Amino acid sequence: xxxxxxxxxxxxxxxxxxxxxxxxxxxxxxxxxxxxxxxxxxxxxxxxxxxxxxxxxxxxxxxxxxxxxxxxxxxxxxxxxxxxxxxxxxxxxxxxxxxxxxxxxxxxxxxxxxxxxxxxxxxxxxxxxxxxxxxxxxxxxxxxxxxxxxxxxxxxxxxxxxxxxxxxxxxxxxxxxxxxxxxxxxxxxxxxxxxxxxxxxxxxxxxxxxxxxxxxxxxxxxxxxxxxxxxxxxxxxxxxxxxxxx
Numbered sequence: 001x002x003x004x005x006x007x008x009x010x011x012x013x014x015x016x017x018x019x020x021x022x023x024x025x026x027x028x029x030x031x032x033x034x035x036x037x038x039x040x041x042x043x044x045x046x047x048x049x050x051x052x053x054x055x056x057x058x059x060x061x062x063x064x065x066x067x068x069x070x071x072x073x074x075x076x077x078x079x080x081x082x083x084x085x086x087x088x089x090x091x092x093x094x095x096x097x098x099x100x101x102x103x104x105x106x107x108x109x110x111x112x113x114x115x116x117x118x119x120x121x122x123x124x125x126x127x128x129x130x131x132x133x134x135x136x137x138x139x140x141x142x143x144x145x146x147x148x149x150x151x152x153x154x155x156x157x158x159x160x161x162x163x164x165x166x167x168x169x170x171x172x173x174x175x176x177x178x179x180x181x182x183x184x185x186x187x188x189x190x191x192x193x194x195x196x197x198x199x200x201x202x203x204x205x206x207x208x209x210x211x212x213x214x215x216x217x218x219x220x221x222x223x224x225x226x227x228x229x230x231x232x233x234x235x236x237x238x239x240x241x242x243x244x245x246x
Contacts, residue, residue, distance in 0.1 A: 062101025062139040101139040113188035117170035149174040187233040208245035
């Protein structure tokens with residue numbers, strides 16, 4: 001059964017009765033998941049749409065479609081790695097329906113590693129959490145810091161229907177006087193995104209010229225796992241880090 005929520009608080013109230021949130025619903029026809037007893041339709045809540053720049057933060061409403069995000073000039077200016085990634089997220093037809101909030105709530109979405117690397121937060125009526133710590137709750141908006149740090153993301157492997165990519169990697173790196181002041185590294189694809197906190201800590205304070213990237217690759221594999229996904233992620237992430245920071 002589907003019920004349309006009047007606003008965000010109404011949606012939370014309905015979900016408390018056992019419902020799940022939905023809007024674009026792009027994945028439902030192909031996931032083979034059992035139908036839920038109650039689907040809370042968010043699609044008419046205007047407050048959940050839109051993109052704005054407020055100070056040093058970009059705010060993105062959870063119901064903003066992926067294609068709207070791809071075409072937005074503020075995103076292209078302040079989050080170039082996101083603008084570069086979006087053409088490779090699903091198809092145009094899916095991007096016209098699929099939403100930012102849905103991509104995040106799925107937890108295997110292409111955008112999640114990038115948002116983790118950017119230090120993005122999620123807010124809603126009963127939610128205020130870093131993207132990497134999200135488990136449940138109504139996502140009202142995504143808050144992404146605007147910084148001068150180096151950011152990039154790469155998707156490896158293309159989707160067949162709605163299957164996740166093989167791997168997506170993302171990084172945000174802040175440099176001071178030729179050294180890495182701080183960095184955030186994340187991988188995703190097929191599993192919930194993983195932040196590589198131990199590898200981040202090992203790179204802080206290093207001059208990229210003196211880094212042994214083979215050691216960094218092994219460190220990432222140890223943290224991400226020795227399976228195919230971890231090894232591919234490590235290889236791509238190290239290649240991009242060495243290239244971008246050289």
